[in-house]
Amino acid sequence: MVPTQCGGCGEPGTDWCGDCARTLTDSPVRLEPRVEIGVAAWALGRYRGTYRSTLIAMKEHGRRDLIGPLGGALARGIVTLSQWGEIPDGDTLTLVPAPTRASAARRRGGDPVAAIARASADRLGRRVAVADALATSARARDSAGLDARARVANLSDAVYVRRRFVPSSRIVAGPVLLVDDILTTGATAAQSCRVLAAHDLHVSTVVVIAGA
Ligand SMILES: [Zn+2]
Known part of the structure; x- marks a missing residue:
C-alpha cells in the first residue's frame, strides 16, 4: 500500500x-x-516552498491529481488579474x-501545462477556451540546465504554431x-509570443504558476 x-x-x-x-x-x-x-508576466507565486514542491510532484513524480488544484489556482489568479485590469x-x-x-510531454504522461490550462478554463466557464496552438520542433532540447543565452539559441525557430491554428482566425477573437x-x-515566453505575433495572435499577458 502506498500511503497518501x-x-x-x-x-x-x-x-x-x-x-x-x-x-x-x-x-x-x-x-x-x-x-x-x-x-x-505574472506568477501565482515564487518558485519555492509549496509552489516548487507541488510542481515537482506533478511533473517528476507523476502526481497528475495535482493538476486540478493547480488549475484552480491558475483560474483564481486569472480572475484577480482581470479585476486588477x-x-x-x-x-x-x-x-x-x-x-x-x-x-518530454510523453515521458511525463501528457503535457501538464495544457492539462492545467484546461482545468483552469473548466472553472472559468464557457467564455474561456484553451488553444493548444504551440509546439516545439525536435531540434529543441529540453532547456533544463541551459543558461539564458543558450535557452534563446536553443529555442530559436524551434517554436511553431500548429497547422490547425493557421490562419489565426481559427482561434477565437479576444x-x-x-x-x-x-x-x-x-x-x-518571449519566443512563444514572437511566433504567435507572426501569426497575428497578440499575447496580452503571460501568466505562470511560479516565477523564479
Ligand atoms: Zn500540504
Missing part, C-alpha cells in the same frame, strides 16, 4: 492539504524576467499553453494569455 501524502508538503493522510491550498491563493506577483518578453476585457479569453517538447508552469529566464 499531500502533493505540496508531504503531510500524510491527504492528497492536498488545506495549508497548501491556502498558499496557492496568494495574490499574483509581477515578474521581471531577464529576457524581454514585450508584455507583462491586467487582462483586457473581452467577450472571450483564450489560454495558450507554452510549448512542451513532445518527447485577449490571448500565454500560460506556463514555471518562468525562469523568460526565453520560452
Whole structure:
C-alpha cells in the first residue's frame, strides 16, 4: 500500500492539504524576467516552498491529481488579474499553453501545462477556451540546465504554431494569455509570443504558476 501524502508538503493522510491550498491563493506577483518578453508576466507565486514542491510532484513524480488544484489556482489568479485590469476585457479569453517538447510531454504522461490550462478554463466557464496552438520542433532540447543565452539559441525557430491554428482566425477573437508552469529566464515566453505575433495572435499577458 502506498500511503497518501499531500502533493505540496508531504503531510500524510491527504492528497492536498488545506495549508497548501491556502498558499496557492496568494495574490499574483509581477515578474521581471531577464529576457524581454514585450508584455507583462505574472506568477501565482515564487518558485519555492509549496509552489516548487507541488510542481515537482506533478511533473517528476507523476502526481497528475495535482493538476486540478493547480488549475484552480491558475483560474483564481486569472480572475484577480482581470479585476486588477491586467487582462483586457473581452467577450472571450483564450489560454495558450507554452510549448512542451513532445518527447518530454510523453515521458511525463501528457503535457501538464495544457492539462492545467484546461482545468483552469473548466472553472472559468464557457467564455474561456484553451488553444493548444504551440509546439516545439525536435531540434529543441529540453532547456533544463541551459543558461539564458543558450535557452534563446536553443529555442530559436524551434517554436511553431500548429497547422490547425493557421490562419489565426481559427482561434477565437479576444485577449490571448500565454500560460506556463514555471518562468525562469523568460526565453520560452518571449519566443512563444514572437511566433504567435507572426501569426497575428497578440499575447496580452503571460501568466505562470511560479516565477523564479
Ligand atoms: Zn500540504
